[in-house]
Structures are given as C-alpha cells and as structure tokens.
Amino acid sequence: xxxxxxxxxxxxxxxxxxxxxxxxxxxxxxxxxxxxxxxxxxxxxxxxxxxxxxxxxxxxxxxxxxxxxxxxxxxxxxxxxxxxxxxxxxxxxxxxxxxxxxxxxxxxxxxxxxxxxxxxxxxxxxxxxxxxxxxxxxxxxxxxxxxxxxxxxxxxxxxxxxxxxx
Amino acid sequence: xxxxxxxxxxxxxxxxxxxxxxxxxxxxxxxxxxxxxxxxxxxxxxxxxxxxxxxxxxxxxxxxxxxxxxxxxxxxxxxxxxxxxxxxxxxxxxxxxxxxxxxxxxxxxxxxxxxxxxxxxxxxxxxxxxxxxxxxxxxxxxxxxxxxxxxxxxxxxxxxxxxxxxxxxxxxxxxxxxxxxxxxxxxxxxxxxxxxxxxxxxxxxxxxxxxxxxxxxxxxxxxxxxxxxxxxxxxxxxxxxxxxxxxxxxxxxxxxxxxxxxxxxxxxxxxxxxxxxxxxxxxxxxxxxxxxxxxxxxxxxxxxxxxxxxxxxxxxxxxxxxxxxxxxxxxxxxxxxxxxxxxxxxxxxxxxxxxxxxxxxxxxxxxxxxxxxxxxxxxxxxxxxxxxxxxxxxxxxxxxxxxxxxxxxxxxxxxxxxxxxxxxxxxxxxxxxxxxxxxxxxxxxxxxxxxxxxxxxxxxxxxxxxxxxxxxxxxxxxxxxxxxxxxxxxxxxxxxxxxxxxxxxxxxxxxxxxxxxxxxxxxxxxxxxxxxxxxxxxxxxxxxxxxxxxxxxxxxxxxxxxxxxxxxxxxxxxxxxxxxxxxxxxxxxxxxxxxxxxxxxxxxxxxxxxxxxxxxxxxxxxxxxxxxxxxxxxxxxxxxxxxxxxxxxxxxxxxxxxxxxxxxxxxxxxxxxxxxxxxxxxxxxxxxxxxxxxxxxxxxxxxxxxxxxxxxxxxxxxxxxxxxxxxxxxxxxxxxxxxxxxxxxxxxxxxxxxxxxxxxxxxxxxxxxxxxxxxxxxxxxxxxxxxxxxxxx
Ligand code: FES
Ligand code: FES
Numbered sequence: 001x002x003x004x005x006x007x008x009x010x011x012x013x014x015x016x017x018x019x020x021x022x023x024x025x026x027x028x029x030x031x032x033x034x035x036x037x038x039x040x041x042x043x044x045x046x047x048x049x050x051x052x053x054x055x056x057x058x059x060x061x062x063x064x065x066x067x068x069x070x071x072x073x074x075x076x077x078x079x080x081x082x083x084x085x086x087x088x089x090x091x092x093x094x095x096x097x098x099x100x101x102x103x104x105x106x107x108x109x110x111x112x113x114x115x116x117x118x119x120x121x122x123x124x125x126x127x128x129x130x131x132x133x134x135x136x137x138x139x140x141x142x143x144x145x146x147x148x149x150x151x152x153x154x155x156x157x158x159x160x161x162x163x164x165x166x
Numbered sequence: 167x168x169x170x171x172x173x174x175x176x177x178x179x180x181x182x183x184x185x186x187x188x189x190x191x192x193x194x195x196x197x198x199x200x201x202x203x204x205x206x207x208x209x210x211x212x213x214x215x216x217x218x219x220x221x222x223x224x225x226x227x228x229x230x231x232x233x234x235x236x237x238x239x240x241x242x243x244x245x246x247x248x249x250x251x252x253x254x255x256x257x258x259x260x261x262x263x264x265x266x267x268x269x270x271x272x273x274x275x276x277x278x279x280x281x282x283x284x285x286x287x288x289x290x291x292x293x294x295x296x297x298x299x300x301x302x303x304x305x306x307x308x309x310x311x312x313x314x315x316x317x318x319x320x321x322x323x324x325x326x327x328x329x330x331x332x333x334x335x336x337x338x339x340x341x342x343x344x345x346x347x348x349x350x351x352x353x354x355x356x357x358x359x360x361x362x363x364x365x366x367x368x369x370x371x372x373x374x375x376x377x378x379x380x381x382x383x384x385x386x387x388x389x390x391x392x393x394x395x396x397x398x399x400x401x402x403x404x405x406x407x408x409x410x411x412x413x414x415x416x417x418x419x420x421x422x423x424x425x426x427x428x429x430x431x432x433x434x435x436x437x438x439x440x441x442x443x444x445x446x447x448x449x450x451x452x453x454x455x456x457x458x459x460x461x462x463x464x465x466x467x468x469x470x471x472x473x474x475x476x477x478x479x480x481x482x483x484x485x486x487x488x489x490x491x492x493x494x495x496x497x498x499x500x501x502x503x504x505x506x507x508x509x510x511x512x513x514x515x516x517x518x519x520x521x522x523x524x525x526x527x528x529x530x531x532x533x534x535x536x537x538x539x540x541x542x543x544x545x546x547x548x549x550x551x552x553x554x555x556x557x558x559x560x561x562x563x564x565x566x567x568x569x570x571x572x573x574x575x576x577x578x579x580x581x582x583x584x585x586x587x588x589x590x591x592x593x594x595x596x597x598x599x600x601x602x603x604x605x606x607x608x609x610x611x612x613x614x615x616x617x618x619x620x621x622x623x624x625x626x627x628x629x630x631x632x633x634x635x636x637x638x639x640x641x642x643x644x645x646x647x648x649x650x651x652x653x654x655x656x657x658x659x660x661x662x663x664x665x666x667x668x669x670x671x672x673x674x675x676x677x678x679x680x681x682x683x684x685x686x687x688x689x690x691x692x693x694x695x696x697x698x699x700x701x702x703x704x705x706x707x708x709x710x711x712x713x714x715x716x717x718x719x720x721x722x723x724x725x726x727x728x729x730x731x732x733x734x735x736x737x738x739x740x741x742x743x744x745x746x747x748x749x750x751x752x753x754x755x756x757x758x759x760x761x762x763x764x765x766x767x768x769x770x771x772x773x774x775x776x777x778x779x780x781x782x783x784x785x786x787x788x789x790x791x792x793x794x795x796x797x798x799x800x801x802x803x804x805x806x807x808x809x810x811x812x813x814x815x816x817x818x819x820x821x822x823x824x825x826x827x828x829x830x831x832x833x834x835x836x837x838x839x840x841x842x843x844x845x846x847x848x849x850x851x852x853x854x855x856x857x858x859x860x861x862x863x864x865x866x867x868x869x870x871x872x873x874x875x876x877x878x879x880x881x882x883x884x885x886x887x888x889x890x891x892x893x894x895x896x897x898x899x900x901x902x903x904x905x906x907x908x909x910x911x912x913x914x915x916x917x918x919x920x921x922x923x924x925x926x927x928x929x930x931x932x933x934x935x936x937x938x939x940x941x942x943x944x945x946x947x948x949x950x951x952x953x954x955x956x957x958x959x
Binding site: 035050109130 | 187190191193194195196197198367370372421423453454675676677678845846853854857879881885888891893894
C-alpha cells in the first residue's frame with residue numbers, strides 16, 4: 001500500500017509566480033509539498049481533514065484546502081500562498097487591517113484565513129457581516145472569537161468599495 | 167517616583183493605550199516560526215504507536231516489519247526508553263491525599279487509555295515513520311475497563327491501578343458554618359444536577375516539539391510549543407538525568423495553547439529521550455487524531471448542588487457535591503486535582519453568605535487524562551452558582567439582576583474572605599453590574615423579549631456574575647513541591663543606539679504578551695514602544711520565570727518589566743546627570759531623549775548617551791556607575807491570588823421545534839485591574855467567551871462503554887465557527903491591585919469562565935414559560951428537545 005503512495009510523479013507548476021518542478025510521492029498532499037519542498041511554511045496543516053481551513057491556498061484563482069488536494073493534482077496549476085501575496089502586496093490592505101484590528105492572536109489560522117477572506121473580497125461590493133461570517137465558516141480560529149476578523153474584512157470591503165466609487 | 171496613571175496626558179503614556187503588536191506583522195505575512203517550520207541538519211521524525219484498547223496488558227511488541235520500511239531507523243519500546251528516562255508521579259504535597267501511579271514516557275507493562283503511547287518509530291521522514299508505526303504489531307491483552315464516573319468507587323468496579331487500592335485519586339471537603347442546620351430551616355431550598363462535558367482545547371497548531379542533543383557539548387535544546395519553558399527545562403533535566411543548566415528550552419511562535427501546552431506529555435518526553443539516545447534532532451508533531459486522544463481533556467464533571475435562600479432572596483447557604491473523572495493518570499507536574507479543587511474554592515464566589523459545604527471527588531478511569539484548561543474549574547463553579555441563583559430568583563419571583571444585587575459583596579466591603587476562604591483584595595460586582603445594565607439596555611431587552619414571546623418566539627436573557635483567579639503565588643504549585651516559578655523577572659538594557667531590549671520570563675502564544683511588555687518598558691524608561699525589542703521564550707537567555715498561564719503574564723511579568731524599566735531609567739539618568747552636570751531629579755527621559763523634567767526641553771538624545779557610555783567611557787567620571795542593564799523580579803506576597811470579577815449577559819433565541827439555539831448578542835463587563843492595552847484585553851475576553859460558548863453549545867468528547875473515543879476529528883468534534891458566533895460588547899471597570907505599582911490583574915480567562923453559565927441561564931429563561939430546563943452541557947438540540955418533552959426514549 002505505502003509503496004504505491006511513494007511512487008514518484010513529476011509535476012511542473014507555478015508557485016507565487018515562479019516556475020517550480022518536482023518529483024513528488026503520489027500520496028503527498030499539496031500542503032506538504034508547499035511546506036516541505038518549497039519551504040513555504042505560511043499555510044499550515046492542522047486538521048488534515050478538510051475542516052479547519054488552516055491549509056488554505058489559492059489554486060487557479062480559488063481558495064483550496066491544501067490538505068485535500070494532492071501535489072500531483074497541482075501539475076500545471078498556478079498557486080499563490082500568503083508569502084507570494086505578501087511579496088506582491090496583493091493583500092496589503094487586508095493584512096494591515098488584520099494587524100490594526102488585532103484580528104489574529106497566535107496567527108496559526110491567519111494565512112489560510114487571509115486567502116479565504118480575499119476570495120470573498122475579490123467578488124467586490126460590501127458583504128454583510130453575516131455573509132462574511134458565512135464565507136469564513138470553513139476557517140476555524142480558536143483564539144479570536146472571530147469578531148475582530150469580521151471587523152477587519154468588513155473595513156477592507158468598505159475601503160475598497162469607496163476607492164472603486166471615487 | 168510613581169506613575170500618575172490617572173493623567174492621560176503624562177509623558178510617555180503608553181500604559182493604557184492600544185498600540186500595535188510588534189509580532190503581528192510577521193504572522194500575517196506567513197513569516198511566523200512555529201516548531202514544525204524548523205528544520206535542523208540530520209533531523210529525524212518520530213511517530214508513536216498507541217494503545218487501541220482503553221486498558222490492556224502489553225504482552226508483546228513485534229517491530230520486525232516496521233524496521234523493514236525504507237527510511238525507518240529505530241523502533242523503541244517502553245522498556246528501552248525506561249532505561250534512559252525515569253517515570254514521574256503527579257502529586258503535590260498541598261493537595262492532601264492525592265495519589266497517582268508512576269507514569270512512563272512509553273507504557274511499559276500496561277496501557278491505560280486509548281491513545282497512550284506504547285512504541286515509537288523513528289525515520290528520516292514523517293511519512294516513513296507513520297508507515298513504520300502502522301506495521302508495529304502490539305500484542306495487547308484487554309483488561310477490565312473503568313469508564314463511568316459515578317460508579318468508579320463502587321466495590322463492584324475493577325480497580326484501575328491495583329497498587330493504589332481504589333479508584334479515588336483525591337477528595338476534599340470544605341465546610342464553613344453550619345450548612346445542615348440552615349438548609350433544614352431555610353425559607354426556600356433550590357437544587358439541581360449539573361453536568362459539564364469532557365472537552366479539549368483544539369489548538370490549531372498541534373502539540374509540537376523538536377529536541378536536539380549534542381553529546382559533545384552535553385547540551386539538550388528543545389524547540390517546544392509550550393507555555394512554561396522553565397518548567398519543561400526542569401522536567402526534562404530531572405527525568406533524563408541532566409543538569410538543568412544543560413537543557414535549553416526555546417519557545418518561538420506557538421499556535422494557540424489555552425492551557426493545553428502547559429503540561430508534560432509522555433510522547434514529548436519520549437521525543438527528548440530518543441534524541442538523547444540517537445544524538446541527533448528528533449521532531450514530533452501530533453496529528454489531529456493524536457491531539458484528540460492525547461491532549462489533556464477537561465471539565466468532565468457531574469454536580470449535585472443546592473442553595474438555601476430567605477424570602478427576600480438572600481443567600482443563606484450553599485451545598486455542592488462535585489464529581490470529576492480525570493482519566494488514567496494525574497497529569498505531571500500540575501496534577502489533575504486542581505480543577506475539582508477550584509470548584510470547591512470558587513462556588514458562590516461573588517456572594518456574601520456564611521454557610522457553605524463543598525466536596526470534590528476525583529476518580530480514575532480508562533480515558534485520556536484531564537488537567538488544567540483555560541479558566542480551570544471556573545466555568546463549572548460559575549454554572550453551578552449562577553444556575554442555582556437563577557433558580558432561586560424564579561422560585562421567589564425576583565428579577566435575576568435584582569437577586570444578584572441583593573447578594574453580591576458590596577463594592578466597599580473589601581478586603582473580605584469568602585466562605586470558601588478565598589481572600590478578595592478589591593472587587594467591583596455592583597459597579598460592573600451597573601455598567602452591564604447600561605451597555606445592554608436591560609429593560610429594553612426585556613421588552614423585546616416579551617414582544618417576541620407574543621409572536622411565539624422564545625428568546626432568553628441570561629446573566630452571570632463571576633470571579634476569576636489570576637496572578638497566582640507559590641500557593642498554587644510551588645508549596646506542593648513543583649518546580650514551577652510563581653516569580654517572574656525582566657532584564658532591560660539600553661544598547662549604544664539608544665534602543666531598548668527587554669528579556670522576560672513570561673511567554674507569548676498570541677495573547678499579546680510582547681506588545682504589553684513593550685508598552686510597559688517604553689513608559690517605564692521613556693522611549694517609544696517601537697524602540698523596545700522584546701525577547702521571550704528562551705531559558706538560556708531570559709530571566710527565570712513561570713511562563714504564561716493562570717492569567718499571570720501582565721500582572722506578574724508586567725510588574726517585573728515595569729520595575730526593571732524604572733531601574734534602567736534611574737541608571738540612565740545617573741549617567742546623564744554626570745554628563746550634563748545637572749541634578750538627577752531635574753531630568754527625565756521622554757520619547758528617547760533626556761529632557762529637563764520641568765520644561766521638557768531636550769538635553770541629550772539617548773543615542774548620544776549610549777555612544778559615550780559604550781565607546782568613550784574614558785570621558786566619564788571615574789567610579790561613575792554605568793549599568794545600562796537592569797534586572798528586577800516580582801512575586802505577589804500579600805494575597806495567594808489576585809481575584810478579578812465580571813458579569814456576562816447573553817441574549818439568544820431557542821427554536822422549540824428544532825432545539826437549535828441562535829446566539830443574538832453577548833456582553834461582558836470585566837474588572838481586570840489596570841488595563842495596559844485595551845484592544846488586547848478586549849480580544850482576550852472575546853476569544854475566551856467564544857471558547858466558553860463552545861463548551862456551552864457544541865464541545866463534547868464522546869466515549870463508548872469500552873473507553874473508545876468516538877469523535878476524534880474536527881469533523882466530528884464541533885468547535886465554534888464564525889457563522890454561529892455573536893458580536894460581543896465588552897465593558898470595563900478598573901480596580902487595580904495594590905500589590906503592585908502597575909495594578910494589573912489577569913484577563914485571559916474571564917470570558918471562558920462566565921460564558922457557559924450565561925448561555926445556560928439564557929436558554930432556561932427562554933424555556934421557562936414552557937416549564938423546561940437544561941443543566942447538562944453542551945446544550946445540543948437533542949438535549950433541548952428532550953427538556954421540552956419532544957424526544958422521549
Ligand atoms: S488542515 Fe486542511 S482543512 Fe484543516
Ligand atoms: S489566531 Fe490563533 S487560531 Fe486564529
């Protein structure tokens with residue numbers, strides 16, 4: 001059984017705008033590939049069950065759970081993690097809002113939370129607090145109680161909408 | 167010179183302000199460094215083989231197939247590790263009668279709960295270690311199990327640890343006054359049975375440790391997700407036969423702790439033992455199933471309690487019979503008797519009454535060990551107390567707020583001693599209640615509730631007052647013999663560029679410890695917080711301290727930081743006075759410069775003073791002290807604990823058809839003494855409330871009668887999610903402790919302490935017209951429908 005999972009598969013993909021090649025065990029999850037092979041330790045493995053969202057990264061434009069996707073399935077994909085989104089300043093306003101509102105405590109959920117929140121914000125408009133809460137329900141935070149996160153996301157949505165209107 | 171905290175316009179007024187956390191920016195960029203992010207040369211991984219029976223004799227362990235797996239280097243059994251690692255016994259002398267058997271890093275003869283580590287497989291990758299672990303064959307002979315709490319002491323029940331004689335770990339009864347006589351003659355007696363469910367912390371970062379043993383230096387370095395680095399240092403040294411000075415514990419970023427990461431876990435000690443044997447770095451990170459079966463559990467209590475009141479609702483007496491089952495072992499070194507002991511200490515806490523009896527009975531069973539989890543014992547004691555008070559109010563037809571006002575200690579009554587013999591220096595129950603009433607607009611909410619009821623919608627308002635134990639002295643652990651420091655220290659130094667470095671023995675797991683320390687040091691010295699770098703979590707570098715638990719970071723660590731900062735300020739001014747040929751008392755430090763205290767006119771930037779001291783010391787008077795490094799320690803001495811108080815309210819709706827509870831809004835007014843950073847305090851309270859709401863509505867570890875844990879995944883064990891949680895209004899009253907100049911008490915656990923009780927009271931307020939009542943947590947739809955008589959079987 002385990003030998004089958006160990007069989008190597010060659011993949012080529014783009015991670016944070018850089019071309020990456022790898023020869024990955026068939027059973028390796030995307031989150032482990034990113035953390036172990038690419039050294040991108042921002043997204044975390046927590047439940048490894050698709051429930052908590054700590055492993056959320058962006059794959060071909062959508063927020064995906066890195067613990068549910070195999071690295072082999074990412075062949076040809078374009079992947080963005082919190083590291084790349086930070087370097088390109090793509091979510092700078094959201095990150096600043098998280099810091100200003102103290103929407104993180106231990107920070108373990110935060111990289112996944114940011115990717116999930118950005119997916120909602122990218123849809124445009126100003127979502128209601130209930131919509132924000134609903135969208136983030138797949139991302140657990142055990143520290144904050146969520147209110148500060150909702151506040152931060154809401155404030156960024158307002159600012160971005162205001163900028164768009166101006 | 168004392169700081170005029172009352173004057174917000176004072177110079178360097180950082181204490182009391184919301185300033186940003188210095189370590190938050192790196193975390194939002196994914197640049198944190200948690201244990202699993204660390205990779206060391208020649209590092210190997212360990213995976214554990216765990217008992218799949220709740221109780222079994224270990225007849226044999228066949229490791230041959232595991233050794234064949236590519237990448238597997240070694241397989242260890244309990245007997246092998248016992249040769250380098252001594253077992254521990256988790257008792258404390260002041261918890262009289264507490265007993266627990268010796269516990270090994272890996273079980274040797276017998277496994278006593280599902281998940282107890284039995285063997286360890288070490289491999290070059292985590293995946294290979296797991297593959298190997300799956301191939302280790304355990305020959306386990308099942309033994310009779312003890313799973314039920316209330317029958318654990320029955321003669322027919324098997325004894326879990328034969329050498330102990332019975333399944334009783336600890337019992338304590340406290341009696342004050344003459345409760346029996348009062349109950350016999352009281353106007354009214356109300357009683358109830360309460361159940362709080364076994365639950366656990368679910369830190370998103372699992373328990374993690376990476377241990378490196380360098381035989382050449384005889385130095386062990388443990389990178390550990392822990393709340394108490396110095397405690398772990400002492401434990402590893404003692405049980406691996408090393409001098410404490412040769413064990414260094416480094417605690418970087420920690421992904422949530424809440425009490426889960428303040429204990430000694432067998433698999434973590436085993437990891438250190440294996441590192442010592444193999445002479446190379448060994449990493450262990452628990453997977454999620456391991457987290458559920460081996461992180462400490464908590465709150466598994468059943469309580470019968472009653473309250474005697476007079477016709478005006480005045481509390482006359484309280485009687486509490488608490489039972490708790492702690493799993494197979496008392497947890498090292500803090501022990502598993504503390505939670506029950508806290509229930510005895512805390513019941514009835516806000517109220518002025520004379521006759522009290524409380525007993526806790528702590529029993530063993532074949533389940534995961536329980537121990538201290540956020541707000542230890544408080545959620546239980548508050549649920550008992552506030553549940554009974556509401557019951558009495560309803561029976562007497564008194565408003566729940568009014569009955570509390572009639573019984574709470576007067577705000578001018580302090581110092582007082584409670585019937586449980588807890589000493590309160592200064593609390594503010596009445597002021598807090600007044601503040602709560604204003605924040606929530608109680609009367610308008612009652613009107614809204616009545617209007618909803620007229621529409622057939624069942625809404626409820628819950629109120630719960632509480633006390634919280636913070637800033638513990640050695641009375642908590644030290645007097646019992648544990649090497650756990652109640653004192654904490656801080657070293658503050660000025661570098662040549664005028665910047666300040668503060669090293670502290672308290673630790674950061676996301677609470678904002680480092681931000682809080684930077685503010686205090688900034689104000690104490692007279693620089694901007696951005697000019698203070700804080701270092702925590704390294705036993706080789708920081709002053710010896712206790713770490714962060716029992717809400718002690720701000721109260722103890724903060725005061726040490728303030729004192730060391732003030733000492734450094736004095737040392738700087740002494741040098742400045744000599745350089746400027748001025749009277750030291752006429753100088754001050756503001757915003758990084760020495761100034762005239764009267765006019766505020768700048769005399770010299772600190773970097774100039776630094777340049778002279780460090781590089782041109784020849785120009786200073788001979789014999790002038792130039793000690794720009796200062797260390798101070800702090801320990802509380804007047805009171806064993808600094809109690810805080812608060813009151814919470816919940817407004818919720820119960821769907822009487824589905825049993826679903828919808829939280830509409832939540833309030834908390836809290837008095838944690840001097841507030842150092844309002845935003846951090848509020849967010850600690852909000853996060854704590856939501857953890858308490860989890861216990862009230864969702865969280866429950868299920869076992870079957872054989873001791874198999876049934877819901878060991880996040881899909882099956884529910885925790886609060888964003889969509890279900892309410893917005894929370896937080897208010898404050900500030901009664902600083904007089905034990906320190908800073909006056910801070912703890913704020914980390916108040917939210918968790920009161921939330922389950924207040925939700926229970928709100929649900930019961932909603933259900934009262936339907937003559938239904940729930941007291942068994944969590945309040946699942948099923949339990950609510952049963953209370954309503956809509957499910958019967
Ligand atoms: S680790 Fe992927 S969802 Fe939890
Ligand atoms: S900040 Fe700790 S889990 Fe979200």
